[in-house]
Amino acid sequence: MGPEDQANELPQVLVLGPPPVFPYLESQFPNRFHFLKPWLSNLPLTQFLISYAQSATALLIRGGGTVQLTSAILDCLPSLQLVVTASVGVDHLDLPELRRRGLAIAYAGNVFSEDVADMAIGLLIDVIRKVSAGDRFVRQGLRSTKGDFPLGLKLSSKRIGIVGLGQIGSEVAKRLEGFGCKISYYSRIKKSMAPYSYYSNVYELAANCEVLIICCALTEETHHIINREVMVALGKDGVIVNIGRGAIINEKEMIRCLIEGEIGGAGLDVFENEPRIPEELFHLDNVVLTPHVAVGTYESRMELSKLMVENLETFFSNKSLVSPFVD
Numbered sequence: 099m100g101p102e103d104q105a106n107e108l109p110q111v112l113v114l115g116p117p118p119v120f121p122y123l124e125s126q127f128p129n130r131f132h133f134l135k136p137w138l139s140n141l142p143l144t145q146f147l148i149s150y151a152q153s154a155t156a157l158l159i160r161g162g163g164t165v166q167l168t169s170a171i172l173d174c175l176p177s178l179q180l181v182v183t184a185s186v187g188v189d190h191l192d193l194p195e196l197r198r199r200g201l202a203i204a205y206a207g208n209v210f211s212e213d214v215a216d217m218a219i220g221l222l223i224d225v226i227r228k229v230s231a232g233d234r235f236v237r238q239g240l241r242s243t244k245g246d247f248p249l250g251l252k253l254s255s256k257r258i259g260i261v262g263l264g265q266i267g268s269e270v271a272k273r274l275e276g277f278g279c280k281i282s283y284y285s286r287i288k289k290s291m292a293p294y295s296y297y298s299n300v301y302e303l304a305a306n307c308e309v310l311i312i313c314c315a316l317t318e319e320t321h322h323i324i325n326r327e328v329m330v331a332l333g334k335d336g337v338i339v340n341i342g343r344g345a346i347i348n349e350k351e352m353i354r355c356l357i358e359g360e361i362g363g364a365g366l367d368v369f370e371n372e373p374r375i376p377e378e379l380f381h382l383d384n385v386v387l388t389p390h391v392a393v394g395t396y397e398s399r400m401e402l403s404k405l406m407v408e409n410l411e412t413f414f415s416n417k418s419l420v421s422p423f424v425d
């Protein structure tokens with residue numbers, strides 16, 4: 099049997115919008131799966147799928163707003179049974195359609211929660227203590243010419259509102275407890291075990307907090323849940339940190355609120371139309387921007403790669419998925 103025949107014997111896994119761990123995953127597990135890589139082909143995607151992916155039973159996909167798994171793609175994959183996304187967010191998957199087709203779904207589960215929570219705290223401290231702004235001030239040589247740098251705001255004892263108290267939101271809350279912050283949260287359902295004040299309405303949460311940290315998933319229900327009214331309720335010194343998804347905030351309104359001084363600042367890792375980041379934000383000194391990297395640590399990448407392989411292996415040996423996505 100030649101190498102070509104051996105590859106044909108292996109489980110066929112289609113890779114779409116290759117996840118960042120893909121090269122590692124491919125080099126560590128060379129003879130376990132046969133990966134189909136449409137980006138190496140000159141064919142348009144659907145043509146590639148029709149020509150080469152008819153027996154692909156599993157699909158690895160990148161998350162974070164870069165690829166959408168559409169019905170048109172799914173229509174070209176008659177053997178597909180499993181979708182593994184390298185992300186916690188699943189807003190790039192059409193969940194009802196995947197369910198309707200009876201496909202299993204695995205996702206990144208809890209792999210990134212600590213890193214994303216760390217980043218939320220980093221962004222918050224950066225905005226209110228002006229770390230990046232201070233860095234710019236120093237590098238521009240303004241220390242000797244402009245004198246004193248403006249005062250920041252204190253983190254300890256701040257009233258923080260967490261939007262979405264899932265795994266990431268809970269990690270954020272845990273960290274902020276250490277700073278002596280007063281924590282409240284909004285979620286669809288009150289969490290009976292959570293020792294924080296619950297608001298069933300995000301407007302009320304904003305009106306009673308000085309900081310909002312967006313940790314929920316993007317769904318039809320949470321799309322633009324942070325609108326102008328919510329931001330105005332948060333107040334002129336209020337700060338928003340977003341490590342969820344850009345479209346949870348009405349981005350245009352947020353930019354207006356920042357420019358008009360209706361809110362005090364923002365720390366943003368995610369944006370409404372990634373990879374585009376609105377240029378108006380670049381000119382605001384009270385805004386800290388990062389390029390959707392809250393999940394980006396070496397350790398978590400390695401863990402993610404392991405988890406993705408475990409999901410593929412359990413699936414191909416008819417066992418339960420290690421990190422099934424359940425809504």
Ligand SMILES: O=CC(=O)O
Nearest residue numbers: 161162185186187
């Ligand atoms: O944004 C990143 C993710 O959803 O994992």
